[in-house]
Amino acid sequence: MQHRTNYTEIEHFLADESFRLWVYFNDDQHQWEEWTLENSNRAKLVEEARLWLLAMKAPNDNLTKDEVQNALEATWKKIERVEENKKGKPVLKLLRKRWFNGVAAVLILSLLTGWLYNQTNSDNDSALTYSELINENEEGLVEETNNSDKPQSITLSDGSSVLLQPNSKLSYPKIFVGNERKVYLSGEGFFEISKDPKKPFFVFANEIVTKVVGTSFKIKAYANQPNVEVVVRTGKVKVRSNELISNSKDELIVLLPNQALRFFRKNLSFKKITDITQDELLINSKSNIEQLGFEFTDIPVAQIFKTIEQAYLVKIDFPQSKLKDCYLTTSLTDQPLPEKLKIICKSLGNNTSYEMNGNQISIISDGCN
Structure with missing residues (x-):
């Protein structure tokens, strides 16, 4: 705690993880509130840093000067009421006066955008971000970012595969160690998990955690969208709120094939969808990999490769002349992409x-047997 007495710039506070936890999740293990109220000049700097953090989580709205002024007044009244009830100290009244006199209009506009967003779109500051989640992980993580306009196929060390959609990111350890497999998603990905009952697989996607052993499913968790979705194709998954969320309900949802879950960020609530064919949004958003079948009976291997190309949007080069008379009967359902390829090659x-x-x-x- 002693080192923060040397903080003189907003950047110092923004870089402090315990300060971010206090602002975003009301986690005050390091007694930020008490330390702030000890000194009015210190309180001014802390409040500016706190508002900057909140503003950085908000979208860019077009606000008029009157809207900014009214929101600022309402915000300060709310802060004063809370702090007076807690401490009975006049620190924030002094801070309010100095704030109005000393902060530039551009700064007020950007900060109040954050306040308006948080007050109108959320009941609390409980949302988790991808960056915050990976910071909680102490393993060395590899990050894949799909900046292209096509899905990107990623193979994990355990043989699991992820089809990462454009504008999405996935962080994962180079090698899974211990008795759990954990990855972190921002955006959308279709997962096919290698079976390992002794080592469950967890996908952390903003406010939710999805646990599986071996199955295929899709998670859609973009930072700028109001909902998070999990859609199961095969197997069984368990979904719950991330335990880092304050005020979250201790709820576990089990999903079976062709079932889905929609998590509403605004009120931290779940909606289980037992038949995805009855949900128009889910039907319209199905990708090739969710629609194509992988049960093959006496099918030319070239056609099997074509199905895989369509599902994963990959390109497969193979010796067509050597394999033109090769037919296979096999089941590739509920298998990650690398396992599908291994089964074909072995067959x-x-x-x-x-x-x-x-x-x-x-x-x-060299051809088929």
Whole structure:
């Protein structure tokens, strides 16, 4: 606690994790409130830093000067009431006077955008961000960001695969250690998880955590959208609120195939959808991989490769002349992409193998047995 007495700039506070936890989640283990109210000059700087943090979580709204002024007045009245009830000290009244006299109009506008957003779109400051979640993880994480306009296929160390949609990010350890497998998602991804009952798989996506053993499902959790969605294709998943969220309900939702869950950020509530065909939003957002089947009975291997290309939006190069008379009967449902390829190669035999580089797959084969 002693080191923060040297904080003289807003940036010092913004870089302090305990300060961010206090502002976003009301986690005051480091007694920020008491320390702030000890000194009125200190309180002014703390309040500016706090408002900056809140403003950075808000969208860019077009506010008039009157709206800014009215919101600022209402905000300060609310702060004063709360603080007077808690401490009975006049620190914030002094702070309010200095604030109105000393802060530039541009700064007020940007900060109040954050206040208006938080007051009109959320009942509390409980939302978690992707950055905050990965900061909680002490493992060395690899981050993949899809800045392209096409889905990107990612293979994890356990053989699980993720089809990461554009404008999405995934963080994961290079190698899973311990008795859990944890990854972190911002945006949208379709997951196919390798089965390992002794090592459950967790996807942390903003305010929710999805737990699976081996299954396929989609999570849609963009930071700028009001809801988070989980859609199950095969297997079973369990979804709950992230325990880091203040005021969250201790609720666990179990989802089976063709079921979904919608999490509403505004009031931290769940809606379970037992039949996704009855939900227009989910039906309209289904991707190829969710619609195509992977049960094959005496099907040309070239057609199987084409189905995989359509599902994962990858390109598969294979020796067509050597495999043109090869047919397979196999089930590739509920298998990650690398496992699908292994099964095909093993079924073909004759030294068949594959190499994968991003969205490019090469099949090496001398033909089928």
